[in-house]
Amino acid sequence: MRTSIATVSLSGTLTEKLAAAARAGFDGVEIFENDLIGSPLSPEEIGERAADLGLTIDLFQPMRDIEAVPADEFARNLRRAEHKFRLMRRLGADTVLVCSSVSPYAVDDDDLAAEQLRRLADLAQEAGVRVAYEALAWGRHVSTYEHAWRIVEAADHPALGVCLDSFHILARGSDVTGIESIPGDKIFFLQLADAPQMALDVLQWSRHHRCFPGQGDLDVAGLVRAAVRAGYDGPLSLEVFNDVFRQADAGRTAVDARRSLTLLHESAGLTAPPAPVVPTGFAFVEIATADTARIAPLLTALGFSRTARHAGKPVDLWEQGEARILLNTDTGSHRPEPSLTAVGLESPDPAGASARAESLLAPVLPRRRAPGDAPLDAVAAPDGTEFFFCVTGRPAPSEGEATDSSGFAGSPVRAGWTGDFAPAPHTPAPIGITRVDHVALTQPWHHFDEATLFHRGVLGLRPHASVDLADPYGLLRSRAASNEDGTVRIALGVGASPTEDPARGGRPQHVALVTDDLVTTVRRALAAGARMLPVPPNYYDDLAAHHEFAPGELETYRDLGILYDRDEKGEFRHCYTVTTGRVFFELVERSGGYDGYGARNAPVRLAAQHALAE
């Protein structure tokens, strides 16, 4: 179906908004009246600008407080409407949104409402436009779509239909099946917005917390299906405003919006993009740093060995078990400190994953190929992290370009990306790390919902519930996404505001590594010179108050700085290295099906990190 977006969803001037909508691939726009009023362009010029950009003007909005009012008030309203219909002709818009009245003058009289809307529709018809009547969830007398439709049906005018807004309908918990009994040609417009489930006054909820379909908790797809079954064939149009989008870059918001509509088409069973390709594991984690002087000794102490070097680029492969870390020293001048820049995901179908990403407007990265390199499909996530779709494993017999003379740490010869690496002599000294458990990526404040939608839609991961973590200098919001068996886990974190002060330690990213025996692994790491994060002794007093431990167990944890958590399913032991640049490592031991991330321990970990940073 055609796609549209309301200009109120984007920040900036009207011309900026139009340009952003066009660049993101929308077919049309709703023009929000205040955007027009604030523009130095005349209505004709705005219409031409939209046409030049290939955008239709699908709706002019809103007109308010029109119907079910005393006669003198209604006469003033008709006068106002005449002005606006004239404006619409100049603009080239043929449908106007009329919201159900919130006026104190409005009366609870459906006959009067129908009669006045009919007269409004007469006027509209003369002017060559039509009226889409929408029930605001907080309308004074009309607040449900069923009620709005009853009035439109009673008015029975060809220039009068309903506008359905998913927020207003779903926020009230209305049943959408009733939509199917509205004739499709009387549904003049469909406005779509999602929202997180909140027990909040619906007006405040609407004004501050709308989000794009798929970013909240409302069943927008179900509503779209109902409208399509009713015969609606107009545009799917986004009308979403919140405190973030009002400030965010319009171009970026428009891409996020357009991506959400593609995913909505998919979940509503309309057109579908290429199918998602769910990753099956971590192929590698890449850390960029101009200088390996601090990170290389830490990797060594953690039991990693430098097993290979890229044939054409200053990139080293470090390995231990199935955990692989690339150290990239080709960083340019802007990343002198170690930072986590890329993640390789094991993909059953890299080309398919890439095609899906591209169809969802993920920036597909120029392939980093040297002559003879294996092609690597990669996309950039909203936070700038590069995700590569990889195959790590034995080559098929026909792909014999890799040799089996490699000295890779006990691992088989590999095809795909590892074929670009030349083995380096090394002496393995593993300490028990077997693979990557998760990577934790810090998100820019504005882009948390965008990132969640990206990880779900583009990477095919399943988002888990969002949790708040108390940091000494603010709440952190954290949300993990994973594949089904937990072999790919990505934790997205964001501060409560953009005032994050890098001088206070900023928000480092981290890589969590799996061991089956944390105590032994930590002892070996310490013996090899790893610097682990010191945990305040008071933490262990608290742990003793909450749990009983085997004799000596708690003392061991205290000595080694190990944190502990337990849930209904199992236990979680974990500890942290100190931070190097923007990166630190976590060592984790999961047992008995524990599926979390030790959120209970986050405050003490964050406090310890702050203490160390000062």
Added chain:
Amino acid sequence: MRTSIATVSLSGTLTEKLAAAARAGFDGVEIFENDLIGSPLSPEEIGERAADLGLTIDLFQPMRDIEAVPADEFARNLRRAEHKFRLMRRLGADTVLVCSSVSPYAVDDDDLAAEQLRRLADLAQEAGVRVAYEALAWGRHVSTYEHAWRIVEAADHPALGVCLDSFHILARGSDVTGIESIPGDKIFFLQLADAPQMALDVLQWSRHHRCFPGQGDLDVAGLVRAAVRAGYDGPLSLEVFNDVFRQADAGRTAVDARRSLTLLHESAGLTAPPAPVVPTGFAFVEIATADTARIAPLLTALGFSRTARHAGKPVDLWEQGEARILLNTDTGSHRPEPSLTAVGLESPDPAGASARAESLLAPVLPRRRAPGDAPLDAVAAPDGTEFFFCVTGRPAPSEGEATDSSGFAGSPVRAGWTGDFAPAPHTPAPIGITRVDHVALTQPWHHFDEATLFHRGVLGLRPHASVDLADPYGLLRSRAASNEDGTVRIALGVGASPTEDPARGGRPQHVALVTDDLVTTVRRALAAGARMLPVPPNYYDDLAAHHEFAPGELETYRDLGILYDRDEKGEFRHCYTVTTGRVFFELVERSGGYDGYGARNAPVRLAAQHALAE
């Protein structure tokens, strides 16, 4: 009464929190358990640190999910409590907060709750501590203070009492008169927080939106009065957390907190600071600028004349009617652009106003005196603006140091601050401006509530309702405060977040000037070369749709860039100069009792300002 603050109310490490509370003058603290757990100091060291700072530890908090649970669960809870009571002894805290259970294991059985709390109190008594039981508003079975008190009364144990939390009580709309029937010695603790009235889930409301008493809508003073009548004589303790305080500087938050408690003492009829002194008008507005090349011609075009120069400082007085602007070129290097730095308020009692400000922890500024200068009392507002308490007028006969040979623009000889200025020759060319209507001050994001409390408590102004204004790049929140007759009006504005990009125009401040005939005044200003803000023509089309005007009236407004608003009481006409540095001027004509600020026109004004800035 003694004052206390929970460490969870302040950001940073525990030692930072203790230092901030002591510096702001609190008598004691509540120690939040997670702050202790995250601290590298032992409980004994924390106790010593507090004692060294002169702080008592009034409460240790919280213990959760203790009561009305199955026997095995309760045994574990007692074990946990024993640990915590031991910890409290080491810390030197004698009261612990126990919150009503939210555990899924808790049962709805008051007898069991009382029995288990009695056993907990036995254990507490042995350890030399006592238990304050508090009903969380979202407690599973116990969610009102009356219910908590019934259980405590039934348990009947000397080491068991209630803790009353104003948020939990007032958020549920409970009647506080029942507090008076609780014996005062059974009210072990009083935690105070305010909050804006919101229709939001009470847990989210509590977690993200608490504020200090006087900053929200709850009747905290009424609750304090009830507790005092009951015989409570413990500390008034603040337990306030929200997304802002978690990130704000602890020292600043502590001062804001302590000020709110002083005002709470006043409004609850306990001890009172010096009485408020309400200002009666604007004495002057000061603009600092290194270079007057742009601002001086604008003032001239607006009909101001340079009437005098300060005897000892590079400060010029510009006057028109009762509007006075000081141009201060002694700005140092950090303020090259014109910015609004100080406001002189006409005060019936400058010394009293200053004493009040000092008692409310407002930073009293070093008096800017040259030999022979009149003393000027001044304080700094949270945004850094300096407020001077002034007397402008005829000298009393005994204060004859000012001469009457001045050439001040048609004005009488003045005493007080104007006595420091030497008249300068000038030719008045007024354009109809009579006085200052209001000043609009941009607030730092974090400090809006603090600023509102400051303007109310310290300056004696009455805050009006807060409104949201749509800017092309984000919502603005605006709140005016005024004296009773509207001769002093200050509009505080803040962006929706701290991401304000100065490159996009930032948030300028402005001075609104009164005229009785805006059309004539603007014509004269334009004729004298003033650059006025251009208003998009679409605005006037919209105005024509909403209102009927006399023939030619709308065209005049369009030609002159005049904006128009109307309410039940009267009309408002206003227009703006372009922005110079961080400052612009507004010209306003109020008629018929219009009491607003043209909020309806703010979006178009903001859009026009952005358009000009680009």
